[in-house]
Amino acid sequence: MTILQRTIFAAVALALLHTGALAQSGKIYRVGLVSIGAPGVLILGSGVARDFAQRGYVEGQNVVFEHRAAQGKVSSLPGLIDELVASHVDVIITSSYPAALAAKEHAGNTPIVVTFSGDPVATGLVSSLAHPGGNITGVSEIAAELSAKRLAVLKEAVPSVRNVAVLWNADDLGMSLRYQAAEAEAKRSGMLIMPLGVRAPDDFDTAFSEMTKTPPDAILMVTDILTNLNRKRVMEFASEHHLPAIYEYAYLVHDGGLISYGPDVDAIFDRAVGLADRILKGAKPADLPLELPARFELAINLKTAKARGLAIPESILVRADDVIE
Amino acid sequence: MSTLDVRSTARPRRPLFQKYFAALFVAVVVPLAANGASEGWFGYRDQRAFLTQRLHAEARSAAGKIEGFLGDITDQLMWTVQLPWREGMDERHRFDVLRLMRQVPAVLEIILVDGAGSERLHVSRVDPDIVNSEIDHSQDPALIGARSDRTWYGAVTLYESSEPHMTVAVAGAREINGVTIAVINLKLIWDVISAIHVGQSGDAFVLDRSGRLVAHPDISLVLRGDDDPAAARLTQLRQAAIAGGGETGEGSNADNRPVIAAMAPIRGPEWTAFVEEPASEAFTPLRAALWRTGLLLLAGAVFAAALAYLLARRMTGPIALLEKGAEAIGAGRFDHKIKISTGDELEGLASRFNEMAVELAVSQERSERIGRLKRFLSPQVAELVEGSDQEALLDSHRAEVVVIFCDLRGFTSFSGVAAPEEVMGLLQEYYEALGAIITRYEATLTCFMGDGLMLLLNAPVPCPEPALRGVQMAAEMQSSIQSLITGWRGRGHTVGFGVGLAKGPATVGRIGYEGRQDYTAIGNVVNLASRICAAAADGQILIDAAAAAEVGDAFALAPLGTRPLRGFAEAVPVFAVELHDRDVVALPAAG
Numbered sequence A: 001m002t003i004l005q006r007t008i009f010a011a012v013a014l015a016l017l018h019t020g021a022l023a024q025s026g027k028i029y030r031v032g033l034v035s036i037g038a039p040g041v042l043i044l045g046s047g048v049a050r051d052f053a054q055r056g057y058v059e060g061q062n063v064v065f066e067h068r069a070a071q072g073k074v075s076s077l078p079g080l081i082d083e084l085v086a087s088h089v090d091v092i093i094t095s096s097y098p099a100a101l102a103a104k105e106h107a108g109n110t111p112i113v114v115t116f117s118g119d120p121v122a123t124g125l126v127s128s129l130a131h132p133g134g135n136i137t138g139v140s141e142i143a144a145e146l147s148a149k150r151l152a153v154l155k156e157a158v159p160s161v162r163n164v165a166v167l168w169n170a171d172d173l174g175m176s177l178r179y180q181a182a183e184a185e186a187k188r189s190g191m192l193i194m195p196l197g198v199r200a201p202d203d204f205d206t207a208f209s210e211m212t213k214t215p216p217d218a219i220l221m222v223t224d225i226l227t228n229l230n231r232k233r234v235m236e237f238a239s240e241h242h243l244p245a246i247y248e249y250a251y252l253v254h255d256g257g258l259i260s261y262g263p264d265v266d267a268i269f270d271r272a273v274g275l276a277d278r279i280l281k282g283a284k285p286a287d288l289p290l291e292l293p294a295r296f297e298l299a300i301n302l303k304t305a306k307a308r309g310l311a312i313p314e315s316i317l318v319r320a321d322d323v324i325e
Numbered sequence B: 001m002s003t004l005d006v007r008s009t010a011r012p013r014r015p016l017f018q019k020y021f022a023a024l025f026v027a028v029v030v031p032l033a034a035n036g037a038s039e040g041w042f043g044y045r046d047q048r049a050f051l052t053q054r055l056h057a058e059a060r061s062a063a064g065k066i067e068g069f070l071g072d073i074t075d076q077l078m079w080t081v082q083l084p085w086r087e088g089m090d091e092r093h094r095f096d097v098l099r100l101m102r103q104v105p106a107v108l109e110i111i112l113v114d115g116a117g118s119e120r121l122h123v124s125r126v127d128p129d130i131v132n133s134e135i136d137h138s139q140d141p142a143l144i145g146a147r148s149d150r151t152w153y154g155a156v157t158l159y160e161s162s163e164p165h166m167t168v169a170v171a172g173a174r175e176i177n178g179v180t181i182a183v184i185n186l187k188l189i190w191d192v193i194s195a196i197h198v199g200q201s202g203d204a205f206v207l208d209r210s211g212r213l214v215a216h217p218d219i220s221l222v223l224r225g226d227d228d229p230a231a232a233r234l235t236q237l238r239q240a241a242i243a244g245g246g247e248t249g250e251g252s253n254a255d256n257r258p259v260i261a262a263m264a265p266i267r268g269p270e271w272t273a274f275v276e277e278p279a280s281e282a283f284t285p286l287r288a289a290l291w292r293t294g295l296l297l298l299a300g301a302v303f304a305a306a307l308a309y310l311l312a313r314r315m316t317g318p319i320a321l322l323e324k325g326a327e328a329i330g331a332g333r334f335d336h337k338i339k340i341s342t343g344d345e346l347e348g349l350a351s352r353f354n355e356m357a358v359e360l361a362v363s364q365e366r367s368e369r370i371g372r373l374k375r376f377l378s379p380q381v382a383e384l385v386e387g388s389d390q391e392a393l394l395d396s397h398r399a400e401v402v403v404i405f406c407d408l409r410g411f412t413s414f415s416g417v418a419a420p421e422e423v424m425g426l427l428q429e430y431y432e433a434l435g436a437i438i439t440r441y442e443a444t445l446t447c448f449m450g451d452g453l454m455l456l457l458n459a460p461v462p463c464p465e466p467a468l469r470g471v472q473m474a475a476e477m478q479s480s481i482q483s484l485i486t487g488w489r490g491r492g493h494t495v496g497f498g499v500g501l502a503k504g505p506a507t508v509g510r511i512g513y514e515g516r517q518d519y520t521a522i523g524n525v526v527n528l529a530s531r532i533c534a535a536a537a538d539g540q541i542l543i544d545a546a547a548a549a550e551v552g553d554a555f556a557l558a559p560l561g562t563r564p565l566r567g568f569a570e571a572v573p574v575f576a577v578e579l580h581d582r583d584v585v586a587l588p589a590a591g
Helices: A003-024 A046-054 A074-086 A097-106 A143-157 A173-189 A203-213 A225-229 A231-240 A250-254 A265-280 A302-308 B002-009 B016-081 B090-103 B141-149 B186-193 B219-223 B229-243 B284-330 B345-373 B379-387 B411-417 B420-440 B466-490 B524-535 B545-551
Strands: A029-035 A063-069 A091-095 A112-115 A136-138 A163-169 A192-198 A218-221 A245-247 A259-263 A296-301 A322-324 B107-113 B119-124 B151-159 B163-171 B179-185 B203-207 B213-215 B249-252 B258-266 B271-278 B397-409 B444-449 B452-457 B496-513 B516-522 B541-544 B556-563 B572-578
Touching (some): A029 A074, A029 A265, A046 A063, A046 A265, A063 A074, A074 A097, A091 A097, A091 A265, A097 A112, A097 A136, A112 A265, A136 A265, A143 A173, A143 A218, A143 A296, A163 A173, A163 A203, A173 A192, A192 A203, A203 A231, A218 A231, A225 A231, A231 A245, A231 A302, A250 A296, A250 A322, A296 A302, B016 B090, B016 B107, B016 B163, B016 B179, B016 B186, B016 B203, B016 B258, B016 B271, B016 B284, B090 B107, B090 B119, B141 B151, B141 B163, B141 B179, B163 B186, B179 B186, B186 B203, B186 B213, B186 B219, B203 B229, B213 B219, B229 B249, B229 B258, B284 B345, B345 B379, B397 B411, B411 B420, B420 B466, B444 B516, B452 B466, B452 B516, B466 B496, B466 B545, B466 B572, B496 B524, B496 B545, B516 B524, B524 B541, B541 B545, B545 B556, B545 B572
Parallel strands (some): A029 A063, A029 A091, A091 A112, A112 A136, A163 A192, A163 A218, A218 A245, A245 A259, A296 A322, B496 B541
Antiparallel strands (some): B107 B119, B107 B179, B151 B163, B163 B179, B203 B213, B203 B271, B258 B271, B397 B452, B397 B496, B444 B452, B541 B572, B556 B572
16 A cells, blocks of 8 residues: 555545444433432432443433422422423432422422332332332332331440431332331330331421430431432531431431431442433333342441540441441 | 367367366365365364363363362461470460461361360350360261361361351361361452462362352352352353363353353362353354465365366366367368467467468468379379379470360251250260260360360370370270160151361460460361261261371271362362271161
8 A cells, every 4th residue: 555545545544433333323322310309419410420320321421410309399200301301301210208209299200210209019119129110110118117227326336225216208108118117126026116117307496305305325317319408407416415316318327317227328329320311222111120229338436425425336347337537 | 060069060079178177276275175174173173172271271270279279278277286285284275276367367267176086176256265065076977087187178168158157177287186067258259269260261160079169259149159050050050161171061150151161179178260251252263363374275175176277267268269260271271271389289280280281271372283194185184284294294385185076966956856855965975975985095085065076185294106196095985976866766756976086287375365275286187076976977977097007907998089178279188097896886787
């Protein structure tokens, strides 16, 4: 080949490559993200974008995220889902059971990937984990049983605890199941439960006054959007009254909570995005089994413990995945 | 005539060019094809063997990785059976378990059983710990298995019909150390299995003893549990791999794409690791090799065809030239030259053809000349004159010759009344009889007119005693014709035959013009002979004195005295040859 021929060949090859790249980037996927809280709080924030990026999606180039946040108002969810369907999203990722339920009822045939919606089989979102059947897949939770485990962890961290106040959103079926599991464990292990079901932000004042009236030994906060939005108040109350408290997710311990035990949140989102990726590449949600969280983490904030004057036993420290000192 | 006939009757069905072309082409292509085919076949075998070897190595490597994954877990579990179950040791055992679970995320729960088979501790990631439940595990197959083999692997079970779990048990060196029974979340093998890549797009998967899918890069396939069509295809692929023996198996993978698979056993849980590679990809080098061979064969065939064409052309071109030349020469164009300069036998053959043409030309010219000579010489003399290259004999010169004239008597009146056929038929018999004798005596025929003819002896070829020879010949002629005349008379034709002979000097040579030449003698003797002949009666042979002197006693001669002859001033002595009965057919009595 002469130099001229080589140059022409290279130019043609480059042109072809360029055309190919453009053709590849032709499709821009639209991903709807629905959370019940404020955008970026818990869930569905930068973590999801990062997980997508790891799979080759670049925001603005071949993927567009449509964030919809209910700001705590369950009643606004159906409208948000309708908006996403109207903007022709390819997949909807939901966080929380109410968001999942609203998506199931309003998203039509749009594929849905659910997260943090409790046990989707128990709540009837899907018929089974292995064969979800409809247009829903996602990551399930072993949420209810974990409440009992949390109570046991709390008891081990602070052996003197006997009377535990449980804060949960009494309007949320999934959260109520978690409360019931804690109650059963308390009965088994000879502890007492102070049930503090809340339904609205105002209910927290009632709960706090009740705890002031009859002080518990510790608090177990069942995490949903309602309790999550009011977490600062709960932590402040616990701090004020020197109460040890256990939460569900590590990020709450980073926010000042004493201890948490629950599934690895990052891992859950990673799996959810993995499923969304499969759907964008053509898989049907009905063929994608729901996954159970495989990794659990125990987080403990020793600063908080020190402030409460608590000596955390070695048996807790030895298994802590996340220790804040 | 001959060449054309031969060509048309024995026309070859396949021209020489085609035969040469086919033979040369086959001579090149057959070894080439045989070589290509064998190379292709052995190449295929080598590539196939290499593929099998490579996939087996990959399968063993995958099995090794799974064994490593399980081995790490059982090694860690061994830490929990190093201490004996004695008073006050419970807390240490519990710490071992907690630390282990911190370290090994795949372990979902652990049950510690003491030396007596009683459950001492149950730690789960999901449920609260249970201490000293004292459940009896002594009949638990996990405990029995671990006691006998140190490590025991249970069957794979599906949690919530989806997530694959497996129970593993390890026993301490001493019975008092107890047994640890652990539930493993096999979903975490995904990290291992998804990191295995075979070739470009091949992967690995694991089936347990019963054929249930334990690990696959597509975790959804594993989680779909039993009775999944994709998993069923993998079970079929296992059957194919088993049927293939030590070789590879061919079938469909979970995505229903054709694949080549190899398997290797995973020791411990008795699982099987499989590696699969898309058939299209696995056979790419094979196909490439076959294509290469095919293209080489094609190129070889084209080359062979070109070579065969050129060689066949080289062979048949000169042959066609030769054929054309032979045709031209056959048609009498002896000046045709065949031009072949191949420097081989064909060129030699062409020059032979050319030489032959020249020789033919010479030969034809000679035969034409002989033909001409034969008009007046007897064939023998003609050959002699031509063959001995003594054509100078024909040149004009003076010679002592014997001239003989003869003619039929009464022929003119006969020819006036007889039918033309009869005239010609008679002449035919007459000349046939004379011609045979003339030829025998090698006399030179100078001319004939109607029934008369003139003969020469001793010219152009000299002969001994020409007069005697002439008389002998005349006697034979007379005898022969007289017997014919007897026949003719029977048919009512009255003709006779007379001969005159004279000897003397004359000028002999060729006269005439190009293409029409005769040999003749000119001189007094010719006139004399002619006159004597005219004087001869039927059945008579008259000769002059010179001839009579030469004949002498050989024949009885009757001197007839002198005769006045026309054109001669003086009367000329004439002799008649007395014909004896032995020499001549008896003359008819009528005379």
